[in-house]
Structure formats: C-alpha cells, structure tokens
Amino acid sequence: MKTNAEVTARQKDVLFPCISTFYAEPIAFARGEGSRLWDVEGTEYLDLFGGILTVSLGHAEPRVTAAVVDQVKRLVHVSTLYPIAEQVAAAERLVQISPIRSTKAKVFFTSSGSEADETALVLAKVYTKTTEIIALRHSYSGRTLVAMTNTAHAKYRALPAQVPGTVHAHAPYCYRCPYGLTYPSCELRCATDLEELIATCTTGHPAAFFAEPILGVGGFIVPPKEYFQVAVGIVRKHGGLFLCDEVQTGFGRTGDHWNGIDHYGVEPDLVAYAKGIANGFPMGATVARAEIADSFRAGSIATFGGNPVSATAALATLGVMTDENIPERSARLGAKLRGRLEEMGKKHSLIGDVRGKGLMQAIELVKDRGTKEPATEAAGAFLEACKRRRLLVGRGGLYNNTIRIAPPMLIEEAQLEHACELMDEALSEVGRQFGAA
Ligand SMILES: Cc1ncc(COP(=O)(O)O)c(C=O)c1O
Numbered sequence: 001m002k003t004n005a006e007v008t009a010r011q012k013d014v015l016f017p018c019i020s021t022f023y024a025e026p027i028a029f030a031r032g033e034g035s036r037l038w039d040v041e042g043t044e045y046l047d048l049f050g051g052i053l054t055v056s057l058g059h060a061e062p063r064v065t066a067a068v069v070d071q072v073k074r075l076v077h078v079s080t081l082y083p084i085a086e087q088v089a090a091a092e093r094l095v096q097i098s099p100i101r102s103t104k105a106k107v108f109f110t111s112s113g114s115e116a117d118e119t120a121l122v123l124a125k126v127y128t129k130t131t132e133i134i135a136l137r138h139s140y141s142g143r144t145l146v147a148m149t150n151t152a153h154a155k156y157r158a159l160p161a162q163v164p165g166t167v168h169a170h171a172p173y174c175y176r177c178p179y180g181l182t183y184p185s186c187e188l189r190c191a192t193d194l195e196e197l198i199a200t201c202t203t204g205h206p207a208a209f210f211a212e213p214i215l216g217v218g219g220f221i222v223p224p225k226e227y228f229q230v231a232v233g234i235v236r237k238h239g240g241l242f243l244c245d246e247v248q249t250g251f252g253r254t255g256d257h258w259n260g261i262d263h264y265g266v267e268p269d270l271v272a273y274a275k276g277i278a279n280g281f282p283m284g285a286t287v288a289r290a291e292i293a294d295s296f297r298a299g300s301i302a303t304f305g306g307n308p309v310s311a312t313a314a315l316a317t318l319g320v321m322t323d324e325n326i327p328e329r330s331a332r333l334g335a336k337l338r339g340r341l342e343e344m345g346k347k348h349s350l351i352g353d354v355r356g357k358g359l360m361q362a363i364e365l366v367k368d369r370g371t372k373e374p375a376t377e378a379a380g381a382f383l384e385a386c387k388r389r390r391l392l393v394g395r396g397g398l399y400n401n402t403i404r405i406a407p408p409m410l411i412e413e414a415q416l417e418h419a420c421e422l423m424d425e426a427l428s429e430v431g432r433q434f435g436a437a
C-alpha cells in the first residue's frame with residue numbers, strides 16, 4: 001500500500017466505520033523516530049500528539065526497542081498461568097511510582113485503559129460490597145460496557161448506560177462553569193455538590209468516586225487545586241473509595257510529579273494506568289491498596305495482561321523515564337509551551353482558554369470570547385492548517401473545539417519551539433478564514 005489514499009480506501013472497505021480518523025485526507029504512517037513520523041508516501045511530520053499521549057518518550061525509542069527486540073527473541077507469551085519475571089519487575093517499579101504511598105499496593109495488568117478502568121471499578125464494588133459509582137461529566141473511561149457507562153460524552157455511548165448505579169457529577173470545568181460561577185468565589189460548588197448528589201441520587205453509600213486528575217478526552221479540563229481534597233473528602237465520609245484514572249495523566253505527563261493526582265495532595269485507593277506506560281506497547285495496569293486487591297477472590301484471567309513483551313516494554317519505558325527525569329523535563333518544556341500558547345492567546349481571538357499542566361496543554365477555540373460559543377469548524381480547519389505545515393496536533397472536548405497538545409516527552413526544545421511557530425501561523429490563517437481578529 002503505497003499511498004495514504006490507498007490505505008484509507010482499503011480501510012474503509014474492511015474496518016468498522018466507527019473507527020474515525022483525523023483529516024479530510026487521512027495520513028497512514030509507516031515509520032517514526034523520536035517526535036517525527038513519516039507517512040507511506042515519505043512525507044515527514046512533527047508529532048505533538050504521540051498517538052493520543054501513548055508514545056510517551058518518542059517513536060522507536062532505541063532503549064525501549066532494544067529491550068523489546070531482545071525479549072521477543074527469547075519469549076513472547078506464556079499466559080498468567082505461570083509467574084512472569086518481567087511482569088513482577090514491572091509491577092514492583094509501578095507501585096514505587098504510584099500515588100498509593102501510605103500502604104502496600106498491588107498490581108493487575110491488562111492490555112488497555114478500558115480494562116484498567118473496568119478492573120478498578122469491579123474491584124471497588126467487590127471490596128465495598130456496594131455498587132454505586134460517581135463519575136464526572138465530560139470524562140472518558142473507554143469502550144467496555146462498564147467504562148462506556150462511566151464515559152460522559154454522548155458520541156462515545158453506543159448504547160444507553162448499561163450499568164445501573166452510576167451517576168455523573170458536574171465536571172470542575174471552570175471555563176464553562178456548570179453553575180455560572182467563577183473560581184475561587186464559587187467556593188468549589190462543583191465539589192461540594194457531591195454531598196447533595198450522594199444524598200439524592202445514591203443510597204447514601206457510594207462504592208467509589210471515579211475521576212481523571214485532568215479530563216483528557218474532555219479537552220484537558222484542569223480542576224482547581226482544592227477540588228480533589230473537597231470531593232474525595234465528601235465521598236470518603238460516605239464510605240466510598242477514590243479511583244483515579246491516570247491513563248492520560250500518568251508517568252510525568254503533567255510535570256514535576258509522576259502522577260496527575262500528585263498535584264492535588266490526595267492519595268487514591270485505586271489507580272488505572274495505560275497509554276504512556278509502555279511507550280506504545282499495549283498495556284493497562286490497575287494498582288490498588290493491597291487490602292482492596294486481596295478482597296478480589298473470584299478467578300480472573302487477562303490472557304495478555306503483563307505478557308513478557310509488554311512488561312519488558314513497560315519496564316524499559318519506566319527506566320528511561322527515570323534516567324531522563326521525565327517529570328522534571330515535562331514541567332520545564334511544558335512551561336515553555338504554556339508560555340507560547342498564552343502569547344498566542346493574546347494575539348488570536350479564536351483562543352478562548354489556555355489550560356493544562358506540564359506537557360499536556362490545550363487551547364479551546366471559540367467564535368466569540370464573550371459568548372464562548374464553541375468554534376468547532378475552526379478547530380477542524382486548524383488541524384488541517386497544521387497538517388499542511390507538517391504538524392500533528394490532537395483535538396477533543398465535548399464540542400470538539402479544543403486543540404490538545406501532548407508531544408512525546410523526549411521532544412527536543414527546538415522542535416517544540418518550531419511547532420509553536422507553526423501553530424501561530426496556522427491560527428492566523430484560520431482566524432482570517434473565520435473572520436476572527
Ligand atoms: C482517561 C482515559 N481512560 C481510559 C481510556 C481508555 O483507554 P483504551 O482506549 O486504552 O481502552 C482512555 C482512552 O482514551 C482515557 O483517555
């Protein structure tokens with residue numbers, strides 16, 4: 001298959017149409033190196049989305065590749081019917097990184113974020129012997145029935161909610177405050193409302209509160225700094241656990257810390273990881289307080305979970321992250337990126353909000369800063385304008401008007417600077433096209 005058009009045409013014929021691709025003329029990639037990608041026609045792109053925050057270090061990172069190649073030559077799969085040394089080593093490293101610090105933690109490996117979330121949700125219900133879950137509007141948890149029920153975006157719900165007992169609290173979405181209030185005079189209404197939500201929409205004894213520290217698919221919505229202290233405090237008062245979804249925010253992505261929740265000074269009871277854990281190799285992991293993990297008595301097999309190849313990839317990825325001090329690097333480069341985006345915010349009226357942490361930054365595009373009407377079409381045009389400049393960025397948010405920027409975290413500073421120049425140019429082009437200043 002030699003052209004992007006040919007791959008796209010054949011994909012349309014054989015794959016489910018629900019697999020939606022970016023761009024009017026989708027790009028099929030053949031090769032990657034660091035933050036660069038080449039398509040099947042040989043055109044080079046700079047990648048600021050890393051396969052949805054999953055290529056956490058860089059494409060074909062040589063240290064990860066070498067470890068995986070060596071492993072593939074020796075042993076690919078045996079199943080969890082046998083202890084796997086690489087899996088045990090990856091689990092040992094993961095519990096050191098995890099935000100569960102005050103007590104022993106244990107790990108269950110799977111192959112995706114949906115499964116990691118699903119495992120955490122089932123385990124919370126088994127442990128608490130109750131079934132009600134409080135999730136957040138605008139959140140995304142995956143495509144299995146439980147995860148899809150948690151997910152609060154109509155477009156990702158193929159079916160009505162399938163799991164009874166799940167309620168959705170208002171999101172801490174300050175730019176579009178559901179109460180029309182402003183932080184900090186709002187006094188965290190979105191968090192304190194959990195008290196009434198529990199009193200009115202549950203039995204009064206929820207199993208757990210389930211939340212992402214930054215709502216990723218939701219458009220990198222960053223809760224205020226006191227949010228989790230207040231929200232988790234209320235849920236715990238009513239006997240519920242805190243399940244933290246670090247699928248997008250884990251592994252230094254948000255800067256300074258290994259986990260997104262570390263910024264909020266709250267220790268979860270269970271944590272779900274996936275995406276960046278193995279630099280692109282398929283892996284999910286659920287970390288739980290040992291007492292909670294030990295309560296799961298039924299048999300449970302994830303055939304591919306922590307398979308020798310994925311486990312080796314995770315261990316090598318975590319090793320490189322440690323050697324390169326990725327949390328510090330993400331904070332340093334993220335601050336530069338944020339500064340440049342804020343400058344663009346002053347220059348381009350299309351930008352309604354700039355938000356994020358570390359190397360997880362977003363700009364929300366609006367038609368009018370006063371009305372905040374989402375500029376969804378302009379966001380699509382911006383993606384195309386970046387593509388013409390050989391730059392890949394992400395897109396998301398409930399209104400699909402948020403540009404998500406989350407490059408491989410080993411991106412070079414000069415590459416990031418170049419990308420900012422290209423985004424600035426693309427914003428000017430799209431601003432002219434849509435009549436914005
Ligand atoms: C926060 C979060 N949780 C869970 C998932 C589901 O992960 P996966 O697509 O690997 O099943 C995603 C995927 O985007 C996600 O962003």
